[in-house]
Amino acid sequence: MCKKVNRREFLATSTAFLSVAAEAEILQGKALTSAAQAVEADQVAPGVYFHEGSLADNAPAVCNNGWIIFDDYVLVVDANYPAGARMMISKIRSLTDKPIRFAFDTHHHGDHAYGNQVYVDAGAVPVAHTGVIEEMRRKEPRNWNEDLKYRTDMKDTKLKAPTVLFPKELYFDDGTHRVELMHLGVAHTHGDAVAWLPKEKILFTGDVCVNGPFNFVGDGDTGKWVATLEAAKKLGATTICTATVRVPSRRCSTISRRSSKSSRIRCIQGW
Ligand SMILES: [Zn+2]
Numbered sequence: 001m002c003k004k005v006n007r008r009e010f011l012a013t014s015t016a017f018l019s020v021a022a023e024a025e026i027l028q029g030k031a032l033t034s035a036a037q038a039v040e041a042d043q044v045a046p047g048v049y050f051h052e053g054s055l056a057d058n059a060p061a062v063c064n065n066g067w068i069i070f071d072d073y074v075l076v077v078d079a080n081y082p083a084g085a086r087m088m089i090s091k092i093r094s095l096t097d098k099p100i101r102f103a104f105d106t107h108h109h110g111d112h113a114y115g116n117q118v119y120v121d122a123g124a125v126p127v128a129h130t131g132v133i134e135e136m137r138r139k140e141p142r143n144w145n146e147d148l149k150y151r152t153d154m155k156d157t158k159l160k161a162p163t164v165l166f167p168k169e170l171y172f173d174d175g176t177h178r179v180e181l182m183h184l185g186v187a188h189t190h191g192d193a194v195a196w197l198p199k200e201k202i203l204f205t206g207d208v209c210v211n212g213p214f215n216f217v218g219d220g221d222t223g224k225w226v227a228t229l230e231a232a233k234k235l236g237a238t239t240i241c242t243a244t245v246r247v248p249s250r251r252c253s254t255i256s257r258r259s260s261k262s263s264r265i266r267c268i269q270g271w
Pocket of ligand 1 (some may be wrong): 074109188207216
């Protein structure tokens, strides 16, 4: 008999949550600087950055993040949890004073979307595929209230749904950078979307693809997921930035740059 495991249980068993003490330090601004310094962001292409999150107990940023610095603004890939959002804003501010205009939620899960209000407070707009709103209507605020029991960084912010929505695709293009947000089908959830940079051939996958032998399948459709991954593979990415990493030394961007084609394909197939 199968045991039904909800998302919080899954993440808890993956040691995804902050200790209360660590969260308190972050909220007080004590740990943010050292934490930000401890985890370096990778520049995967000019103006394109990747930050590796952590599933460790004391990690403010759980999911991986990306951001693209356009001529006039910054687009962030995934809002993360509130502490992660604050960390990313701090790191982006160390690189540029351009306004952070958009926070793209690859899907509705808390480690990707619960930092939305932090970005709104910073002047940005949360953006997502329409399926994210539909998932939130079904599951919120129940999921928020569950995570609130464990994440002290959520206490001084609130659930904020995306307010710029796209049914299939949304493009950002300033002539130098082009980012195509694309819903390729149902996968990890019913609202997944990826960020595709055709010039650099970089793909930010969200949890459609993770860099390890694990994933949460309770909100998606494993049958449709295969077809969605095939659609992603056809984009021809040479650098794949996944949304969650379990083994820090095996970040997907590094794998893409340094290892064989078979490794890249194994990654995009979700292992
Ligand atoms: Zn997820």
